[in-house]
Amino acid sequence: xxxxxxxxxxxxxxxxxxxxxxxEGFSVALISRNQGRLDxxxxxxxxxxxxxxxxxxxxxNPASISSALEQATETLGPIEVLQYSPLxxxxxxxxxxxxxxxDLVGPIEFSIYGxxxxxxxxxxxxxxxxxxxxxxxxxxxxxxxxxxxxxxxxSVAFAGQAAYAELLHEVLGEEGIQVSQLIIGGRxxxxxxxxxxxxxxxxxxxxxxxxxxxxxxxxxx
Numbered sequence: 001x002x003x004x005x006x007x008x009x010x011x012x013x014x015x016x017x018x019x020x021x022x023x024e025g026f027s028v029a030l031i032s033r034n035q036g037r038l039d040x041x042x043x044x045x046x047x048x049x050x051x052x053x054x055x056x057x058x059x060x061n062p063a064s065i066s067s068a069l070e071q072a073t074e075t076l077g078p079i080e081v082l083q084y085s086p087l088x089x090x091x092x093x094x095x096x097x098x099x100x101x102x103d104l105v106g107p108i109e110f111s112i113y114g115x116x117x118x119x120x121x122x123x124x125x126x127x128x129x130x131x132x133x134x135x136x137x138x139x140x141x142x143x144x145x146x147x148x149x150x151x152x153x154x155s156v157a158f159a160g161q162a163a164y165a166e167l168l169h170e171v172l173g174e175e176g177i178q179v180s181q182l183i184i185g186g187r188x189x190x191x192x193x194x195x196x197x198x199x200x201x202x203x204x205x206x207x208x209x210x211x212x213x214x215x216x217x218x219x220x221x
Contacts, residue, residue: 001025001026001027001051001076001077002026002027002077002078002079002080002081002129002133003026003027003028003029003072003073003076003077003078003079003080003081004017004018004021004026004027004028004029004079004080004081004082004083005029005031005069005072005079005081005082005083005118005122006018006028006029006030006031006083006085007031007032007057007059007065007082007083007084007085007086007114007118008031008032008059008083008084008085008086008087009030009031009032009038009041009054010032010037010041010087011041012188012190012197013085013139013188013197013200013201014030014041014085015041015044015045015197016197016198016200016201017083017200017201017204018030018041018045018050018052019045019048019050019198019201020198020201020202020204020205021081021201021205022045022048022049022050022051022052023049023050024205026080026081027051027052027053027076027077028042028045028050028051028052028053028076029052029053029054029055029068029069029072029075029076029079030042030052030053030054030055031054031055031056031057031065031068031069031072032054032056032057032086033056033057033058034056035054035056037054038054038055038056039054041054042054051076053072053075053076055068055069055071055072055075056068057069059086059109059110059114060106060109060110060113060114062113062114062116062117063117065114065117065118065121066117066118066120066121069082069118069121069122070121073125078125078128078129079122079125079126080126080129080133080134080135081134081135081136081137081208082118082119082122082135082136082137083137083138083139083204084114084115084118084136084137084138084139085137085138085139086110086114088107088110088111088141088153088154088157089106089110091103091106091153092106092107092110092151092153092154092157093150093151093152093153093154094150094151094152094153095149095150095152096149096150096152099152099153103152103153104152104153104156104157106153107153107154107156107157108156108157108160110157111154111157111158111160111161112157112160112161112164115138115161115164115165116164119136119168122134122136123172123177126177127175127177130176131175131176132176132178132211133176133177134172134176134177134178135177135178135179135180135207135208135211136165136168136172136177136178136179136180137179137180137181137182137204137207137208138161138162138165138179138180138181138182139181139182139184139204140158140161140162140181140182140183140184141154141158141183141184141185141186142183142184142185142186142217142219142220143155143158143159144158144159144161144162144181144183145162145183145217146220147159162181165179165181165214166181166214169214178207178208178211179214180207180208180213180214180215180216181214181215181216182200182203182204182207182215182216182217182218183215183216183217183218184200184217184218184219185217185218185219185220186219188200194218194219195218195219200218203216203218
């Protein structure tokens with residue numbers, strides 16, 4: 001049995017992805033900052049037959065991400081799929097002329113240093129699994145492709161993450177490791193035909209299985 005590690009796991013998209021991949025036989029490593037919430041989510045998923053366990057990490061602390069992923073591998077089994085989808089903090093989103101160098105530190109740590117640490121931790125194991133197994137999934141808001149003047153931190157940091165992800169797609173694709181990015185314009189909305197968490201989880205599953213494209217965008221809101 002292999003594992004999907006969801007960095008930024010919560011009760012919305014993270015839970016939907018956990019159920020989708022869990023239904024296909026994956027164990028699920030839930031990673032975020034709050035152990036109590038992770039334990040509650042793992043218990044809820046367990047009632048649906050999903051084998052899940054929570055591991056704490058702060059995405060702005062690369063060492064904690066590496067440690068959580070190492071623990072997940074030791075506890076649940078090799079990580080075949082990594083999803084990086086933490087929700088940005090509100091104070092990252094300032095108007096462009098009010099944004100100082102200090103205001104960009106958090107977004108860069110969150111959206112660039114964090115995923116770089118995660119990728120370096122999981123790629124060796126994905127290589128060991130063999131070709132056409134490993135997958136790295138990035139989930140971003142619309143400012144990753146269309147910057148917004150009032151959300152400068154995420155616009156700048158998401159653009160950097162998108163560039164990093166595309167470079168990974170090129171290089172790791174040569175080894176049979178798929179790297180894809182899901183862009184979600186606007187908010188995730190339960191019951192929406194395009195942006196319901198279960199619908200989005202299905203798209204992420206397809207990106208893993210089909211391995212045929214780098215970017216999929218849902219809505220431009």
